[in-house]
Amino acid sequence: MNQFHLDPSIIETCRQDAFLIADEVLSMVEQHSTVSVERSVLRLIGVDGVNDLLEPLPNMMVDEVYHHGDLSKGISRYLASALFQSGLNLTEFQQAYLKGQVQLITPHLEDLDTCRNVLKPYLQKTFDRIAKNRDTRHRFLEKETPRTTDLYVIVATGNIHEDVIQAKAAAKAGADIIAVIRSTGQSLLDYVPYGITTEGFGGTYATQANFQIMRKALDEVSKEEGRYIKLVNYASGLCMPEIAAMAAIERLDVLLNDSMYGIIFRDINMKRTFIDQHFSRMINAKAGIIINTGEDNYLTTSDAIEEAHTVLASQFINEQFAFAAGLPEELMGLGHAFEIDPSVENSFLYELAQAQMAREIFPNAPLKYMPPTKHVTGNIFRAYQQNTLFNIVTQYTSQSIHLLGMMTEAIHTPFLQDRYLAIQNAKMIQTSMKSISEELVIKEDGLMANRAKKVLEDASLLLKQVKESTLFQALEQGVFAGVKRPQDGGKGLDGVFQKSPDYWNAALDLWEVSR
Amino acid sequence: MNQFHLDPSIIETCRQDAFLIADEVLSMVEQHSTVSVERSVLRLIGVDGVNDLLEPLPNMMVDEVYHHGDLSKGISRYLASALFQSGLNLTEFQQAYLKGQVQLITPHLEDLDTCRNVLKPYLQKTFDRIAKNRDTRHRFLEKETPRTTDLYVIVATGNIHEDVIQAKAAAKAGADIIAVIRSTGQSLLDYVPYGITTEGFGGTYATQANFQIMRKALDEVSKEEGRYIKLVNYASGLCMPEIAAMAAIERLDVLLNDSMYGIIFRDINMKRTFIDQHFSRMINAKAGIIINTGEDNYLTTSDAIEEAHTVLASQFINEQFAFAAGLPEELMGLGHAFEIDPSVENSFLYELAQAQMAREIFPNAPLKYMPPTKHVTGNIFRAYQQNTLFNIVTQYTSQSIHLLGMMTEAIHTPFLQDRYLAIQNAKMIQTSMKSISEELVIKEDGLMANRAKKVLEDASLLLKQVKESTLFQALEQGVFAGVKRPQDGGKGLDGVFQKSPDYWNAALDLWEVSR
Amino acid sequence: MKLIRPYGDTSHDGKIQLSFTLPVHADGQGIEAAKRLATQLGLLNPQVVHAEDIHEGYAFFVVYASVKFDLDLDQIHVEEALTERKSREEIEVILQENFDRELVFVGASTGSDAHTVGIDAIMNMKGFAGHYGLERYRGIRAYNLGSQVKNEDFIRFAKKVNADVLLVSQTVTQKDVHIRNMVELVELLEAEKMRERVILIAGGARITHELAKELGYDAGFGPKSYAEDVALYAINRMIANKSKP
Amino acid sequence: MKLIRPYGDTSHDGKIQLSFTLPVHADGQGIEAAKRLATQLGLLNPQVVHAEDIHEGYAFFVVYASVKFDLDLDQIHVEEALTERKSREEIEVILQENFDRELVFVGASTGSDAHTVGIDAIMNMKGFAGHYGLERYRGIRAYNLGSQVKNEDFIRFAKKVNADVLLVSQTVTQKDVHIRNMVELVELLEAEKMRERVILIAGGARITHELAKELGYDAGFGPKSYAEDVALYAINRMIANKSKP
Ligand code: B12
Ligand code: B12
Ligand SMILES: Cc1ncc(COP(=O)(O)O)c(C=O)c1O
Numbered sequence A, B: 001m002n003q004f005h006l007d008p009s010i011i012e013t014c015r016q017d018a019f020l021i022a023d024e025v026l027s028m029v030e031q032h033s034t035v036s037v038e039r040s041v042l043r044l045i046g047v048d049g050v051n052d053l054l055e056p057l058p059n060m061m062v063d064e065v066y067h068h069g070d071l072s073k074g075i076s077r078y079l080a081s082a083l084f085q086s087g088l089n090l091t092e093f094q095q096a097y098l099k100g101q102v103q104l105i106t107p108h109l110e111d112l113d114t115c116r117n118v119l120k121p122y123l124q125k126t127f128d129r130i131a132k133n134r135d136t137r138h139r140f141l142e143k144e145t146p147r148t149t150d151l152y153v154i155v156a157t158g159n160i161h162e163d164v165i166q167a168k169a170a171a172k173a174g175a176d177i178i179a180v181i182r183s184t185g186q187s188l189l190d191y192v193p194y195g196i197t198t199e200g201f202g203g204t205y206a207t208q209a210n211f212q213i214m215r216k217a218l219d220e221v222s223k224e225e226g227r228y229i230k231l232v233n234y235a236s237g238l239c240m241p242e243i244a245a246m247a248a249i250e251r252l253d254v255l256l257n258d259s260m261y262g263i264i265f266r267d268i269n270m271k272r273t274f275i276d277q278h279f280s281r282m283i284n285a286k287a288g289i290i291i292n293t294g295e296d297n298y299l300t301t302s303d304a305i306e307e308a309h310t311v312l313a314s315q316f317i318n319e320q321f322a323f324a325a326g327l328p329e330e331l332m333g334l335g336h337a338f339e340i341d342p343s344v345e346n347s348f349l350y351e352l353a354q355a356q357m358a359r360e361i362f363p364n365a366p367l368k369y370m371p372p373t374k375h376v377t378g379n380i381f382r383a384y385q386q387n388t389l390f391n392i393v394t395q396y397t398s399q400s401i402h403l404l405g406m407m408t409e410a411i412h413t414p415f416l417q418d419r420y421l422a423i424q425n426a427k428m429i430q431t432s433m434k435s436i437s438e439e440l441v442i443k444e445d446g447l448m449a450n451r452a453k454k455v456l457e458d459a460s461l462l463l464k465q466v467k468e469s470t471l472f473q474a475l476e477q478g479v480f481a482g483v484k485r486p487q488d489g490g491k492g493l494d495g496v497f498q499k500s501p502d503y504w505n506a507a508l509d510l511w512e513v514s515r
Numbered sequence C, D: 001m002k003l004i005r006p007y008g009d010t011s012h013d014g015k016i017q018l019s020f021t022l023p024v025h026a027d028g029q030g031i032e033a034a035k036r037l038a039t040q041l042g043l044l045n046p047q048v049v050h051a052e053d054i055h056e057g058y059a060f061f062v063v064y065a066s067v068k069f070d071l072d073l074d075q076i077h078v079e080e081a082l083t084e085r086k087s088r089e090e091i092e093v094i095l096q097e098n099f100d101r102e103l104v105f106v107g108a109s110t111g112s113d114a115h116t117v118g119i120d121a122i123m124n125m126k127g128f129a130g131h132y133g134l135e136r137y138r139g140i141r142a143y144n145l146g147s148q149v150k151n152e153d154f155i156r157f158a159k160k161v162n163a164d165v166l167l168v169s170q171t172v173t174q175k176d177v178h179i180r181n182m183v184e185l186v187e188l189l190e191a192e193k194m195r196e197r198v199i200l201i202a203g204g205a206r207i208t209h210e211l212a213k214e215l216g217y218d219a220g221f222g223p224k225s226y227a228e229d230v231a232l233y234a235i236n237r238m239i240a241n242k243s244k245p
């Protein structure tokens, strides 16, 4: 598999620099929490439901403490104390809370041991469920011969019931992974919508009920096809860790989850994002959920030849943040993309070099490879061809999570037939080029080898430069995708707070113990 | 370029066996002529036109001698004598002949010197024109940087005027070669239709007038585009050498012209075909016309994996027949095709091996490579993808004459947009994979290398076997495409005759002299 | 009533894709022409998603739009030549039980048509896609005359061998050349008073049962038909004919 | 009168290609349904050239057929925002000759739309496909507010800098989200009595001039438009407005 013989010392230096870069950020993270982290803790405890205004209970509770109490102690302490004092069980307490009969802010907070005892059974129940989910997934998967490449398609109708029809059709046609794309704008909602939804723009709302419906449908197909169909959603945006919690509970298998995407592409405050991503990744680690990072997005904005090294640098950083949250390599679906303009001479060879390089540098990671999008036009035949080239690169370089390109990429979210034809396209390549990577050997010191070398060197330089300042500064300077973000700008900063010395997070607490 | 390191001694043996195979056939050929050879001689002399029943003059004249004279002496002697005796020039003579005022059969035949003198000026005029055509083509081409691969598309509307629109559009979009497909059934006509035609089935009649119209149109585009656009037709069927003569006169650049296609696929008698092909190739050699052989057709009938070696064996035979007619390697567009079922595991690699093998065995031949057809269905998107794979193989293996696959192959003869999209497809591959053959090296002793070796060995065995009997017998046994043809069966045998000792062919005579 | 419409990404959205070439430029006027074309076809909300000049005066368009009517699937009935599928072995049993002589099938790719792969698929010993051809059937004598067989020759041969079933393959359909050829055969058969005495079956990539019936054939078989299907159809017809008064 | 039809392989043959999915099986009935669909669209001679089951109860079809009416190209007139093309240098000259102050352009990808590449292509210094953006124009002050800008914030900023021209980019069009957003902006501008004081321009991959006008914008620009085009349009309008009584 190793064809480029890239200098291992450069790779090692990159990892070290990325470690230092992440480490500095993480020391800030350690001292902070966010409203969404706290809401996730509530969700892990089992808080769920909405009031008449469709405001989710986790939001109501955290808001109450945020405005009227001292959230820097952590939401866990408040819930535990109130629950203890009310004498109710959690279900009863939630009902009462919705009716305004109980509050989180009570005359005094109970001591830690009491709080621990109160919440433990609830948390344990969730953790058991998450463990069982891991197990169920494992049992499904161990029956199959492992695939080098999973074919990944999206559904995005806005209506979960239509999504189900399409997801099933795709799975039957050969898709291995189904992602339900979220509605435009959900990432900027500071709460997670509730219940079954049938309306969305360019996607379907990520709600726990929708997760459940789709998981159930896919389990059915999995059984029929004798092939476990993975389910994907987005732990991204202002509710990053909450979605991770919901996904862990509902047995999603993959989450889009990047350490910087929200900052760069959604103008979410950087502190908020870094804190949220860390907690969300801890949940993912527990749940055995593969994360997918978002470096592919850089190339939809910047030029794929000029900015290739920023993708690699970012992958190194994402890798270190992932390690820090306890994710093993096997769960790190680092992202990249096939985005070079096809009218560039030898563009295919550059793409191949880039993908092979990623494969060699991250040999154990289930790399996520994104299809051509930026240079796709309304010429659906041309797009179909671009996707063939993309499929070939994956076949050659053994990308793990292969997001299928749609011939209607430049037009609309996929039609049933678009997805079907996309799967056929990929299957033809998988079959007809089965042994291509064994049969065709990359020339030493050629255009491709030199390209890979150059990109690695440039990434290494960039990481060195970022290390010498800080990641915060690098983001202010617009190192990634050319987007500049002020340290104290962006959405969601008001949801960030410093932990007080007696901050307590019941979920973390229990995890530490059970580790 | 040489990647397979095929055993040169096997290749040499194949050539020797093919030489012996062809040589035996040619000894038969030498003793015979056909009505179509004689008609071609008339055409080279300048005989042209039709009577009221649209019967061409060359046919009328040859038929007259065939039925009422002694054609075994050759038509030249008859025409020369009649012309001499009439005192008319050729134009006048033809007019008089059409009116029934003169005949070819006269009381006596003039001696050879007289005949030679009578016909020489006419023949010389044609030969000069042919030489000038070579020159014109050469002058066009020397201005361009030579292309590794010419993109070849067909037009086939049945209406020469529509063909022109489509040919121009294709050339402007990037096609380098335009073939006007003939109407279904023309190959079995024992005459060449006359004049401009606007009706045809699945193609447009090959007539001299149509050749002229298309050549003119393409010359215009050639000038506008600064790129010489080559014109193709079919010297195939019962009028093989006549079409070669017309093509030489009208400056066609490529002719489909196979030594056995007519036998196998049109059930034309084998003697007739072998004699006709020899004379037609002599004309092509003089005119600098590239021939395209028809081995691709074997794979539309037989399985492309099982019967690959028959293609190679046939190429060796076609090569020897071509050499014997004076064609240099540079004019030998040996044919093969991308016809393996794409659902076969590693089919792409087999195709690549096959094409690379052909390229290595015939390094100087302008190989003609045919697109997928047999395994193309009405799914136009899938077909577009199959054509992408085909285009990749050509790019990798430097096929010279690349006949573009159409996404509507299984449906209809190409629409304007089909052809345009096909060209775009090929162009994207040429650009994005420009240096692919330098960058990806075929593994030694892998699946592909072994496949190439095996096919060569099988071809060698087959040639040995054919040599040990005769090519006539091999064709009787159905060695190629599984089609069996009796030696004395098939169409056109009645047009074959043994030359008498005083047979004279004015064209050959003048060529010998001027050699 | 079962009302259906095309399905893009939402049930009943009616979405379809079109592509075509117009003798226009890919400019505002050309795009508008493409859109009007769709509108005039009665399509809703046409989106011209791609417009590209192919060549002076010709432009290529890709359009998505919605169909605004329903089809009632319950109203769509088709007569198919193929009503059930049986294996060769089963068919051989039927033959044995119903006929005390071999049935004679004569097939060819007729007229100027040179395509043999289709008729070979049906008739040849080795068959096609895992389905053996008629030559292998016990109880059937099969003659495959190959391609470019003139209708006259075809009939002459059929007469000579006393054919029960005639199989005509037609692949080239450009300018309806197949129709002329297929009709000619029926006329010749009628002239020879043979039409009633044979089962006449056509097949080919563009042949439908409907078309074949229209042209006076008993049945027509399109893509993905195999020897079993033709054999079964022909035999069923012969059994039915036998039992006719 | 200039009558046109689609062109397949013969002038005026009317040939078009369609593909769609129907909630049927790819069997005889399904194929017939596909054919009827085409017939009901008024298409002649529909050929269902491909039918394939996608999934229980859904099948994919490819159809070729002929349009049987003509369009009169001479009757198709489109109003285009883009009537001529000029270079940046030429536009800078016009600016210099006609205005003694910098013109203020404010642009954004508004509403929930997060796509910036389009508006950046028009505004950013470095431009797009070899066309420099408005930021580089002498005589223009250009503010690019980025993406997901709320209409309220957009207007507030425009007021603050005294904008002459507002540039709105909209890429996501699913469920007509862009229409709601674009209309909202016009309403807010009217409420603020600003509509008459600015030139309001929209752009994006699915935006047409026609649509923009319909929604109350001055102009709309689709794919393949560049900074020069918008600048020229806006300036011409401003010059025309100046000379109005
Ligand atoms: C192979 C092929 C050839 C080979 C034929 C070799 C041979 N020995 O048959 C060669 C290269 C010689 C050839 C030549 C030509 N071809 Co051709 N050819 C094809 C090709 C690639 C495949 C056809 C095929 O073999 N299919 C496989 C068989 C198994 O399928 P099938 O025929 O549909 O048969 C099945 C059913 O239809 C049915 N069936 C068929 N016959 C019968 C009969 C009965 C009684 C029954 C019950 C069932 C039945 O059962 C079969 C099995 O399921 C097609 C394109 C394509 N991909 O389809 C073009 C195609 C058919 N050819 C075409 C043309 C135009 C020609 C030429 C006229 C070109 C020219 N101008 O020179 C010449 C034909 C000359 C002539 N006189 O006919 C066109 C026809 C367009 C049209 N609709 O009119 C096609 C569609 C290509 C194209 N897009 O231009 N061709
Ligand atoms: C890049 C991209 C992204 C990037 C955007 C990065 C960025 N910084 O902009 C990312 C990955 C973030 C993204 C996200 C999403 N995307 Co997006 N994306 C694309 C993509 C691949 C390319 C768009 C592009 O940049 N084109 C290049 C530019 C230069 O072209 P342009 O925008 O048309 O601009 C030109 C003209 O239109 C005009 N113009 C544009 N604006 C203006 C303004 C004015 C005033 C003027 C005069 C002219 C003008 O001038 C430009 C130059 O000629 C397209 C698919 C495609 N190939 O088109 C999908 C696409 C646009 N995205 C789509 C979707 C649905 C989304 C998401 C909603 C998906 C989701 N549910 O998460 C999210 C958006 C979230 C949100 N809130 O908006 C859909 C939209 C479908 C539709 N019609 O509604 C598309 C078509 C893909 C698809 N098939 O699903 N996307
Ligand atoms: C990491 C990540 N999160 C989220 C998204 C989706 O966008 P949104 O922010 O609208 O959820 C993407 C899109 O590609 C992504 O890469």
Ligand SMILES: Cc1ncc(COP(=O)(O)O)c(C=O)c1O
Binding pocket: B182, B183, B184, B185, B186, B187, B234, B235, B236, B237, B256, B257, B258, B261, B266, B292, B293, B294, B295, B297
């Ligand atoms: C050598 C040769 N001649 C002729 C033809 C064309 O067929 P026809 O015999 O109808 O001219 C082909 C078709 O592929 C061919 O390869």
